[in-house]
Amino acid sequence: MHSQMPSAGAAAAPGESCSASPAIAVGVAETFGLRSRARALLVGDGNFSFADALGKLGTGCAIAATALETHEQLVEAELQDVVERIARLRTQGIAVGLGVDAMNLADSLPADIQGTFDVVIFQFPQHPERRKIHLQRQLLRGFFASASTHLAPEGSIVVSLCRGQGGTPAEEVPRKGADTWQVQEAAAEVGFILQQVRPCPVQELEVLGYQSTGFRNRGLRETNANVVQDRGFNYKGSLTHVFCRETSTAFAAFPLERRHDISFWEPEDFSEEQLQQALSQGVGPGVDLELEMLDQYCKEDGRRARTYRVRMSTIRRALTLPAFRKICEAVRDSISASASCVASTKGSAEGQKREVPGMDIARAPQ
Numbered sequence: 001m002h003s004q005m006p007s008a009g010a011a012a013a014p015g016e017s018c019s020a021s022p023a024i025a026v027g028v029a030e031t032f033g034l035r036s037r038a039r040a041l042l043v044g045d046g047n048f049s050f051a052d053a054l055g056k057l058g059t060g061c062a063i064a065a066t067a068l069e070t071h072e073q074l075v076e077a078e079l080q081d082v083v084e085r086i087a088r089l090r091t092q093g094i095a096v097g098l099g100v101d102a103m104n105l106a107d108s109l110p111a112d113i114q115g116t117f118d119v120v121i122f123q124f125p126q127h128p129e130r131r132k133i134h135l136q137r138q139l140l141r142g143f144f145a146s147a148s149t150h151l152a153p154e155g156s157i158v159v160s161l162c163r164g165q166g167g168t169p170a171e172e173v174p175r176k177g178a179d180t181w182q183v184q185e186a187a188a189e190v191g192f193i194l195q196q197v198r199p200c201p202v203q204e205l206e207v208l209g210y211q212s213t214g215f216r217n218r219g220l221r222e223t224n225a226n227v228v229q230d231r232g233f234n235y236k237g238s239l240t241h242v243f244c245r246e247t248s249t250a251f252a253a254f255p256l257e258r259r260h261d262i263s264f265w266e267p268e269d270f271s272e273e274q275l276q277q278a279l280s281q282g283v284g285p286g287v288d289l290e291l292e293m294l295d296q297y298c299k300e301d302g303r304r305a306r307t308y309r310v311r312m313s314t315i316r317r318a319l320t321l322p323a324f325r326k327i328c329e330a331v332r333d334s335i336s337a338s339a340s341c342v343a344s345t346k347g348s349a350e351g352q353k354r355e356v357p358g359m360d361i362a363r364a365p366q
Contacts, residue, residue: 033158047081047211053205066109067098103139117152121160171237202235258312259311261308312324
């Protein structure tokens with residue numbers, strides 16, 4: 001249920017007008033999912049210029065803007081323009097929350113910013129330790145998990161990332177998956193699919209007063225590690241990613257593709273058709289599967305082993321790589337157990353059982 005929140009947050013302040021053309025205003029609003037009578041939650045809006053820009057669009061969308069920094073931290077950092085901007089936003093009817101953790105919205109959102117939202121936006125997320133990519137991924141995973149609990153059933157989560165960070169096929173210059181923040185994977189972990197990717201309209205936002213800066217530490221020395229500064233960053237080639245929950249009517253902008261290798265001893269009645277059917281039942285509807293036999297081995301006693309590469313592709317499911325591996329291995333274990341049972345019943349005359357453990361799998365990279 002939506003809690004009460006000022007609905008004037010999408011209007012320009014008294015005496016101000018939207019300085020962007022109507023076409024630009026409409027384009028920005030569409031990119032971020034702002035519409036009349038909707039509720040939008042902005043997280044990580046460090047200098048609140050993003051909220052300031054969106055508030056000038058006149059969409060009729062109720063906006064709540066939050067930042068991780070507390071009021072005391074902003075004052076101590078001598079970012080006076082930010083403090084003044086917050087006061088101005090509040091007079092415009094935009095709710096402002098300070099000390100809000102994007103990874104723990106449930107415990108950090110203030111009382112006047114509660115309920116569910118139609119869109120939750122994280123504009124250029126950045127972990128304080130920006131050079132550690134695993135922490136950036138952790139930030140995204142935590143954000144998606146937290147935001148999903150505050151999102152309306154048909155709502156969307158919007159994340160803008162700098163060039164190359166997202167790791168999706170939309171990037172102009174692709175990077176290896178290991179060198180990206182893997183935003184599509186982070187969303188899939190909580191059941192969201194990447195529905196749309198657009199160039200982030202930073203220049204259009206700047207016309208509205210947006211400042212593409214971020215709070216950064218000055219250095220790693222003890223004397224300056226905690227000093228905050230407002231520094232610009234390179235936004236060229238940045239992309240805005242729109243995610244929605246996995247539903248029967250939602251389709252992803254790009255397919256999720258996985259592959260995994262499994263090896264097993266063959267039961268007497270084994271067939272590839274049975275393997276395909278078992279895997280299809282495991283992954284469920286909306287997933288295309290492909291089998292490729294990589295190796296076949298026959299022992300002197302007549303037992304046979306096979307190794308398959310299982311590939312999947314889906315634009316309808318938020319199926320993570322660990323979940324796909326688990327399904328493949330469950331099917332592998334079932335086949336191995338069947339083969340082991342057959343081998344045991346055909347033991348040697350001395351009554352020795354022929355143990356047939358499942359073979360170790362060689363996990364293929366994603």
